[in-house]
Amino acid sequence: MSELAERFETHDPGEKQVAEKIRCDACPVMCYIADGRTGACDRYGNVGGRIVRMDPLTILDHAAETGGAVVPFVAEGEAWNGELVNTGRRFVTAIGAGTTYPDYKPAPFIVSQEVEGVDLVTVVTEGIFSYCGVKVKIDTDRHIGDETATVRSEGEAIGHVTTGEYGSQMLSLGGVHHLTGGSKAEGRATCDALLNLCNRKPVELTIDGGATIIVEAGKAPVIDGKVEHRMRVGCGSATIGMFATQWRGLVDEVVVVDDHITGVVSEHQAGKVLGWEETGIKIIGRRSTPGRYFKVSEPGLGWGGTTISDPLSILGDWNAKKGARPGLSMLMVSTTGEQFAYYELDDQLKPVEKPFPQRLQKSVGLIEDNCEPALCTVLFIGGAGGSLRAGVTENPVNLTRSVQGLKTYVTVGGAPVYVWPGGGITLMVDVTRVPEGAFGYVPTPALVAPIEFTMRRDDYVRLGGYASEIRSVEDILAKGGEYLNPRRGSGAPVNNPWPPLAQLRRARANGAE
Amino acid sequence: MNGPQAHWLADGRRLHLNHGPIDLIVEVFGEVAECRAAYAQAVARFQTILNELVDELPELRRPASLKPRAFDGATARRMEAAVVPLAESFITPMAAVAGSVADEILAAALAGRRLDRAYVNNGGDSAIHLGKGQSMTLAIAGTGHGLADRITIRAEDGVRGVATSGWRGRSFSLGIADAVTVLARTGAEADAAATLIANAVDLPGHPAIHRVPARDLAPDSDLGDRPVTQGVGALSPGEVARALDNGLAVAEDFRRRGLIAASALFLAGQSRISGSVALAAPNKHKAKETAHA
Numbered sequence: 001m002s003e004l005a006e007r008f009e010t011h012d013p014g015e016k017q018v019a020e021k022i023r024c025d026a027c028p029v030m031c032y033i034a035d036g037r038t039g040a041c042d043r044y045g046n047v048g049g050r051i052v053r054m055d056p057l058t059i060l061d062h063a064a065e066t067g068g069a070v071v072p073f074v075a076e077g078e079a080w081n082g083e084l085v086n087t088g089r090r091f092v093t094a095i096g097a098g099t100t101y102p103d104y105k106p107a108p109f110i111v112s113q114e115v116e117g118v119d120l121v122t123v124v125t126e127g128i129f130s131y132c133g134v135k136v137k138i139d140t141d142r143h144i145g146d147e148t149a150t151v152r153s154e155g156e157a158i159g160h161v162t163t164g165e166y167g168s169q170m171l172s173l174g175g176v177h178h179l180t181g182g183s184k185a186e187g188r189a190t191c192d193a194l195l196n197l198c199n200r201k202p203v204e205l206t207i208d209g210g211a212t213i214i215v216e217a218g219k220a221p222v223i224d225g226k227v228e229h230r231m232r233v234g235c236g237s238a239t240i241g242m243f244a245t246q247w248r249g250l251v252d253e254v255v256v257v258d259d260h261i262t263g264v265v266s267e268h269q270a271g272k273v274l275g276w277e278e279t280g281i282k283i284i285g286r287r288s289t290p291g292r293y294f295k296v297s298e299p300g301l302g303w304g305g306t307t308i309s310d311p312l313s314i315l316g317d318w319n320a321k322k323g324a325r326p327g328l329s330m331l332m333v334s335t336t337g338e339q340f341a342y343y344e345l346d347d348q349l350k351p352v353e354k355p356f357p358q359r360l361q362k363s364v365g366l367i368e369d370n371c372e373p374a375l376c377t378v379l380f381i382g383g384a385g386g387s388l389r390a391g392v393t394e395n396p397v398n399l400t401r402s403v404q405g406l407k408t409y410v411t412v413g414g415a416p417v418y419v420w421p422g423g424g425i426t427l428m429v430d431v432t433r434v435p436e437g438a439f440g441y442v443p444t445p446a447l448v449a450p451i452e453f454t455m456r457r458d459d460y461v462r463l464g465g466y467a468s469e470i471r472s473v474e475d476i477l478a479k480g481g482e483y484l485n486p487r488r489g490s491g492a493p494v495n496n497p498w499p500p501l502a503q504l505r506r507a508r509a510n511g512a513e
Numbered sequence: 514m515n516g517p518q519a520h521w522l523a524d525g526r527r528l529h530l531n532h533g534p535i536d537l538i539v540e541v542f543g544e545v546a547e548c549r550a551a552y553a554q555a556v557a558r559f560q561t562i563l564n565e566l567v568d569e570l571p572e573l574r575r576p577a578s579l580k581p582r583a584f585d586g587a588t589a590r591r592m593e594a595a596v597v598p599l600a601e602s603f604i605t606p607m608a609a610v611a612g613s614v615a616d617e618i619l620a621a622a623l624a625g626r627r628l629d630r631a632y633v634n635n636g637g638d639s640a641i642h643l644g645k646g647q648s649m650t651l652a653i654a655g656t657g658h659g660l661a662d663r664i665t666i667r668a669e670d671g672v673r674g675v676a677t678s679g680w681r682g683r684s685f686s687l688g689i690a691d692a693v694t695v696l697a698r699t700g701a702e703a704d705a706a707a708t709l710i711a712n713a714v715d716l717p718g719h720p721a722i723h724r725v726p727a728r729d730l731a732p733d734s735d736l737g738d739r740p741v742t743q744g745v746g747a748l749s750p751g752e753v754a755r756a757l758d759n760g761l762a763v764a765e766d767f768r769r770r771g772l773i774a775a776s777a778l779f780l781a782g783q784s785r786i787s788g789s790v791a792l793a794a795p796n797k798h799k800a801k802e803t804a805h806a
Contacts, residue, residue: 027532027533028564029533032732037731042534477522
């Protein structure tokens with residue numbers, strides 16, 4: 001769905017497209033669809049100028065324990081296996097399940113399934129998460145903004161830059177203060193940005209005093225209009241450590257320019273071990289330990305995440321007493337290998353740029369090859385609160401205890417989650433593992449996310465579950481929910497375990513019978 | 514762009530084929546090896562059927578006349594053949610697209626196979642196969658009107674297609690019928706006839722009927738600017754009867770001409786039946802009078 005929607009993003013998001021027909025390219029018919037209508041298939045519609053997949057209840061087919069597409073066909077290049085019976089495993093997700101918020105009544109679906117002789121129950125609901133947000137990891141060394149700087153979408157504050165991680169910048173977006181604590185516009189912009197990020201659509205974010213970034217889960221970040229291709233191999237010092245032997249004998253000095261720690265091979269421990277000679281180089285910056293320098297420049301969009309466009313600007317005068325001599329050769333390179341230059345000292349011991357020599361090409365290429373592709377990753381984080389839990393059991397704290405005690409397995413759209421230790425059910429999930437279009441919103445504003453709780457049937461009854469509401473998977477496939485919404489079969493994302501089996505195995509590993 | 518998909522429904526017996534607007538439910542009955550081969554043939558044929566139709570879509574959206582046009586695709590030819598006999602009224606081959614796709618996939622499944630029974634259901638427009646002495650029971654709309662909700666088709670009835678049309682359905686209708694179900698020789702013929710009979714169940718100019726030009730709803734609709742029904746307000750029992758009788762006249766005409774075997778028309782709790790409830794084959798009982806009250 002996201003790629004379809006993108007292709008139709010031909011206008012400003014703010015510009016309202018009324019009654020405009022757009023062309024759907026979900027299938028070869030390529031219907032023109034008027035605003036607010038669906039195409040011939042009734043599956044895709046024009047919602048405010050975007051092609052959107054209308055969301056029926058999604059039932060995942062786990063073709064095998066490790067997941068897999070539903071009997072893929074020629075489109076995927078795989079052959080139908082010709083089986084006459086369905087050998088797959090099904091999991092009713094909460095996508096399209098609806099919600100009972102804020103009523104204290106049973107969740108829309110309470111599904112029973114027998115797995116390896118054990119009766120399991122999955123409680124399926126769409127949760128309204130007033131307390132929710134996303135954590136965004138952006139693989140880049142570029143300075144995108146100061147820690148705690150405000151992150152904006154459509155001009156509204158929706159979060160902030162948080163502590164950076166190795167090779168990545170981190171954003172913390174959303175949360176109850178931006179969603180409901182500020183102005184209406186702030187809440188709406190926050191909700192929109194979160195929804196789009198969770199549904200894997202691109203979102204443009206601007207950081208106060210920093211960069212403008214396009215973030216899309218699972219895709220490379222676009223920073224101030226430039227696509228970031230690679231993550232740095234390590235800091236400047238680490239790069240020296242990794243590649244010092246490769247440069248030995250090919251060049252007299254190597255400087256790896258980095259926003260965090262700039263490395264100098266002749267002074268660095270790694271160079272010393274190899275018997276590297278002194279070169280009389282002088283780096284302008286704060287020396288940490290030999291060959292490692294902090295603050296050679298301000299963070300920026302130049303070399304190695306600094307503001308530097310001319311790397312020579314970080315060098316002081318060369319000292320002949322410490323080994324500087326005419327003809328001495330030097331490589332300067334960034335931590336991603338994307339920027340590099342070669343210099344030789346002239347008779348006045350001034351570095352002069354020379355054509356980049358073939359012999360160093362390989363080592364620079366190696367740095368680049370060792371850099372992983374830069375990605376944006378988006379984790380949804382939310383707390384499953386009061387009435388959501390009440391839809392599962394008459395005594396909500398029992399559900400919390402059951403989750404904390406590992407007796408209940410929690411999934412979001414069938415995807416495994418990380419549940420934070422401590423009180424409550426605060427969970428995080430990688431949005432790329434959740435089926436597409438799984439997240440929704442309510443005007444509160446708050447996000448709506450699917451959530452499923454899987455546990456043994458006897459445990460469910462014991463914790464005060466709605467035993468009389470339990471239905472079979474077959475019954476749900478046949479009849480759907482209270483509002484008879486359509487059912488949709490979908491392949492479970494690869495690598496998501498089948499939730500009932502995952503819970504069973506986990507329970508056994510924890511000593512349950 | 515999404516490609517053709519196939520997967521088993523929950524019962525593990527019925528195959529669901531989907532590509533864009535086409536949703537087929539396929540089930541075959543017979544020896545296991547024959548069934549397996551038949552499903553494989555259906556799936557193989559399904560891979561290209563939508564693209565073939567799309568190739569000729571502009572012409573398929575144009576009205577038919579009594580003079581048949583030459584289409585390349587087998588399915589397109591089925592569509593044209595089904596609508597040409599009805600082309601005194603405005604009709605495009607798209608009126609028969611669902612039934613024709615069902616016929617085409619059923620034919621592919623049957624080719625060279627020995628099956629007792631089979632059906633391809635394309636969103637209520639179905640093609641069926643009945644071996645000698647076999648029969649199939651179908652569920653139809655109209656329960657609660659004193660009519661049976663199940664009808665049984667026997668091999669000797671000559672009926673191999675059943676289709677339903679109405680303004681509440683997925684396709685647009687020019688009429689106000691809740692549902693018109695038609696039994697005919699093929700899915701395509703049933704589909705085309707159901708469309709026209711449902712169009713005829715109407716009260717032209719009635720203020721309670723909300724109509725919108727088709728193009729406003731679906732810019733590339735084959736119905737162009739023709740007003741399609743989007744809402745039907747309260748009608749008096751007399752008006753309902755008049756609308757149904759308008760449709761029945763068309764259904765009777767089709768039946769007498771041997772174009773359909775039978776038809777059931779539903780609107781606002783009333784109904785009409787054209788043809789025998791016992792379902793006679795077209796042409797076989799041409800002269801038989803209507804069984805409706």
